[in-house]
Amino acid sequence: MFEDVSFLASMIDLLIPGSGSGKAIMAAVLLGASCGLLGCFVVLRRVALMGDAVSHAVLPGVVAGLIYSAERSPGVIFLFAAAAGLLGACLVRLMMFSTRLKSDAALGIVLATFFAFGIMWQSRNQQDTVGVMNFLFGNIGSIDASDLRMMLVTTLILVVTMFFLRRPLLMMSFDEGFSRGLGYPVKILNGVFYFLLTFSVVVALQAVGVVLVSAMLITPAAAAYLLTDRFERMLILSVVFGVASGISGGLVSAEVNGLPTGPVIALSATLLFGIIYLLAPRHGVLSKVARTLRRGMRVRRENTLKAIYQIHEGEGFAHEEVSVLMLARKRGQTEEKVNKDCKALLSRGFIEMAEDGVSLHLSRLGWKRAMEIVRNHRLWELYLTNEADYAEDHVHEDAEKIEHILEPGIVRQLEQHLDFPELDPHGKPIPQPAHLVTQSSVVPS
Template sequence: MNLLLALQDPNTQWVLMGCILLGTSSGILGCFAFLRGRSLVGDALAHAALPGVCMIFLLTGSKSIGLFLIGAGVAGLLASYSITAISRYSRIKEDTSLAIVLSVFFGIGIVLLTFIQHSASGNQSGLDKFLFGQAASLVKSDVVTIMIVASVLIGLTAILFKEFTLLSFDPGFGRGLGYPMGLLDGLLMLMLLMSVVIGLQAVGVVLVAAMLIAPAVTARYWTDKLSRMVVLSGVFGALSGVLGTLISTQQENLPTGPTIVLSATCFFVLSILFSPRRGVLARLFRFFKLRRKVLIEDVQQALYECLEEQAGSSRPGGVYLGIGSAELALKSGKSLSQVKSALAEMVRQKIVAERAKADGSSTWTFTPDGLKNSYLLVLNQRLWDLYHMNQNEYHHVHIDQSQEELAPQLTEEMLEKMLAQLEAYDLTPKLTEGTQAISRLYAREQGGLSL
């Protein structure tokens, strides 16, 4: 109820409007900052804006956001120049120079802020809102300024999208094509600065950087295409802006900045967990699926090899009884329960058939289809083994080791050579449908295989 009332208030509507555009523009620009590895530069720019804002207040005594934009902009330019200068002209690394500039500018800002507060010119209240942000303190003229700047930023990004893409992924190539990459980089920096500055009043100096980082990182989890990432990031930014502002209106004395940042973080955490390709849950699911598949294949191979040994040693015309699960566990190195669950799965897929013995235990053999399938599996496996054993011999052959099947990657003569080698090692899989010894193996009565 409270929320509905708040929404009907025209001032809240203005504020929300501002926060949406704010979130969108910083989400969009954040993508490029993220890809350029500049995520924390926004943090430094934001902290550096504080002395600029205080200076403007000291000089003019006014609190208009337009003037603050200028002050923060100048301070931000100085800060970004200092960061580059320190890491270029001394042996100090970029991250340290970032931290130096951030903290020193912020310290100077605090000196000025406390100086203003202590000198008590009366009009200074509200300046400290810049630290943590208070969207409610935005008035219509502020919102209009924010909207104009945000729209310009979004429009510029749309126009220069191709150039910024080039800048993010391959600036060297861009330079080769004749684009002024240095100029574009500077422009991007300037745009980042603008988006930080318009966010100051709503989100605050300390946290405004999160508006650049969190939506971009969140969007990265959902897509691999920059165009989609930019759109998504803008949407996430806008959503967190709205959500955070609404939450903050529900509780007195709750600054907007942290609630906006926490909303953005919630989207981020949800994305980490549930995004379809890179999410933690999806990856866990794929991992367990793969593990299951490997387990089944291992047991299948063990069964094949056990049968192979049995067929080799058994008397001609003897009864082929199949293999017990304990023996399979020993052969494959898996635990008994793993073997049993794999066997159950294979029975379901009609690869193996169970044969009950008189003493109540069971043995397993392949079904005709299962044997065909297993022959290919084992052949593939042994070809891989051979390839790995004799890699020196095959180093000139281009093999993609991440592929499952080896045979389709080989030329005819390569395959023949390898098969001959298998034969020499006595590794050719011996149980096939076609061979004389095996053609008598199929027992009709239980769908199993007997000799």
């Protein structure tokens, strides 16, 4: 048994690099992995503040470890730190359970108390706690082989536990009531979660520091959450982001004199988050803006098509061509603007311009789309007046919006519901784009 342990220990020692920068990179990888994994649960369970409270609560433990372990064994420091963190988490739960305080107030009290106590205790024992600044703001360069060994073992425990328990932990985070119904030991799982959370805080402690550990728990996972709707992918991305910000932050702070590691790592995580916040394909800000712009442009195009149709309709479909000027009048806009709209329609094949450049006619595709929009508008008006008892003069505004978003399935339902109507509430005919396909003539009679 003992031989097994020593064999394992020598295996671990083999993994630990000799050079200083090698150690720093390895520390960054470990902290990125453990915080990235746990962070996903922290973000999804909305306990981000709990991570912050636990990380501040470990400070008295660190101080105790520095004072009571003469040879500064990282094992002792880790143990004390983890115990203090868990105690903090327990106190939060206790306060929430025994009073009507909600979690944020309970967290605030515990965080401040533990941190203040830690600082006070440290300042009374300055000569024993020389390295405490490394734990406060992080110093990846101060991590030596024995620290790394401790970080490695802790991360291993964490990763293995997470691997086996990720399904029940996810289930419980999603729906605690249902998990109880399944017979899950919810209390124990919650306990395991807070254990692992404390472990991840302790792993990141020396590199990032007490004050900023929560940045490593929250920011990479939050960035991953913006990128994907799949949990497994979120876990992987979160770890990748955590490792990336750990390494880049660690390297920068090692290169530039006097830069503490913690803040640099936290800021590089924020930088990554910022990029994803802007550029994420679905939940990113820029793509949302782009989507809104695209929709606005489509609405403009469709409104122009509708105007062309209405001009034709007003003339009893007697002419094939419409002039830009007529269109501008109908739309109540300048010629230049309408010309621009026409270009957009032209490039999509909805209209064809005459050679003179001032008149145009709808293509087959254009007829179809224009009729669809007008039909949507009038069907919706009819639905509102008939079924929702709207007054006739109230329905137009609403239909102006709805006409652009009605899906074919809903249109079919509306038609069936209204028994395939021919006239809208104002007595105008509802066009039948489906007939276009069967009729030989493009212009409806």
